[in-house]
Amino acid sequence: MKFPVTTKAMSAEEAATISIRNAILSGSLVPGQRLAQAEMATQLGVSRIPLRDALRRLDGDLVTIDGRRGCWVSSLGASEIAEIYEIRIALESRCVRLAVAKLTEDDAQYLCGLAEDMDLQHPELLSGYETRRTFYAELYSYADRPRMTKLILQLRDNVGRYHVLQNVQHSVDAHGQLRRQIMERDPEGAAEVVVAHLVEARDDLLATMAPGELVAEADTEQF
Numbered sequence: 107m108k109f110p111v112t113t114k115a116m117s118a119e120e121a122a123t124i125s126i127r128n129a130i131l132s133g134s135l136v137p138g139q140r141l142a143q144a145e146m147a148t149q150l151g152v153s154r155i156p157l158r159d160a161l162r163r164l165d166g167d168l169v170t171i172d173g174r175r176g177c178w179v180s181s182l183g184a185s186e187i188a189e190i191y192e193i194r195i196a197l198e199s200r201c202v203r204l205a206v207a208k209l210t211e212d213d214a215q216y217l218c219g220l221a222e223d224m225d226l227q228h229p230e231l232l233s234g235y236e237t238r239r240t241f242y243a244e245l246y247s248y249a250d251r252p253r254m255t256k257l258i259l260q261l262r263d264n265v266g267r268y269h270v271l272q273n274v275q276h277s278v279d280a281h282g283q284l285r286r287q288i289m290e291r292d293p294e295g296a297a298e299v300v301v302a303h304l305v306e307a308r309d310d311l312l313a314t315m316a317p318g319e320l321v322a323e324a325d326t327e328q329f
Contacts, residue, residue, distance in 0.1 A: 118152045122160035125150055130168045130179055131235065131263060133271045137181030141169070167260050168267070180264070184315050187265055191308035194261050195301055197254055198242075202300045203293040204249035217245055218285045225281055235266050245288075265311065272314040280306070 116124075126146075129135045147157045165171045170180045182190070209217070224234075224241045239262060246255040280303035287296035 118156035119159045119163075122150050122152050122157050123163045126160055126164060127168060127263070130164075131267045131270060133267065135179050136271065137179050137267075139179045141177045141179065143177065167264060182264065182268065184312055187268065187312060187315075188308065190261050190265050191304055194258065194265075195304050197258050197261075198246075198304065199297040199301050201246045201249045201251055201254055201258060202296045204251060205245055205247075206288060206291055206293040206296045208248050208250070209288065209291050213248065214288050214291060217241075217288050220244060221281055221285050221288070235270060239263075239266070268311055268315075269307070272311060 126135070135141070141161070143154060143157055143161070147154050150157065152160075161169050161171060161177055166180075168180055169177060171177045220241045224237045239259065242262070243255065243259055246258060249255065280299060283299045284296060284303070287299055
């Protein structure tokens with residue numbers, strides 16, 4: 107496969123991490139797929155050391171590394187996806203309450219502008235996903251809970267790739283409702299919208315999954 111090209115000046119490890127992450131989020135690398143490190147290093151134009159370090163950055167999240175069995179793209183079953191959404195609902199409802207409570211009028215205008223751009227641009231699933239991720243990262247940054255926000259974004263990535271793979275669309279209506287709550291600076295209203303949106307996204311995704319679906323043949327599928 108071909109990895110996305112990165113143009114921003116960065117270390118080999120950073121560039122490899124971004125390329126691998128984007129390949130997983132876009133579905134170019136699918137859950138359960140084994141990662142042949144020698145081939146990956148050649149395709150990415152890096153040595154084995156920065157590649158190994160890049161994979162370690164993603165270990166436990168998008169990648170699974172086992173000293174005896176090798177390395178592969180992490181996969182999730184329906185129960186694991188449901189659990190991730192359970193955690194997201196708890197964390198994101200808390201985070202959005204804290205964030206919206208701290209917004210000034212200018213902050214609210216700025217975030218609503220980002221949200222409008224989010225729904226008007228990037229119709230492709232991956233670029234649309236990245237735009238939404240950027241918006242929520244910015245919104246949650248106002249909560250002043252950096253560890254919580256980091257965990258939320260990791261969890262979003264872990265299930266977001268399944269939305270891309272299954273072509274599950276996001277809800278523009280929910281974003282419009284969230285914009286209204288942001289403009290009114292209503293923390294409880296914003297939390298209700300986020301929870302309803304996450305429940306809908308969870309149910310839509312789980313409805314597309316059959317038992318054992320979305321996992322590559324990990325013993326035979328090669329990078």
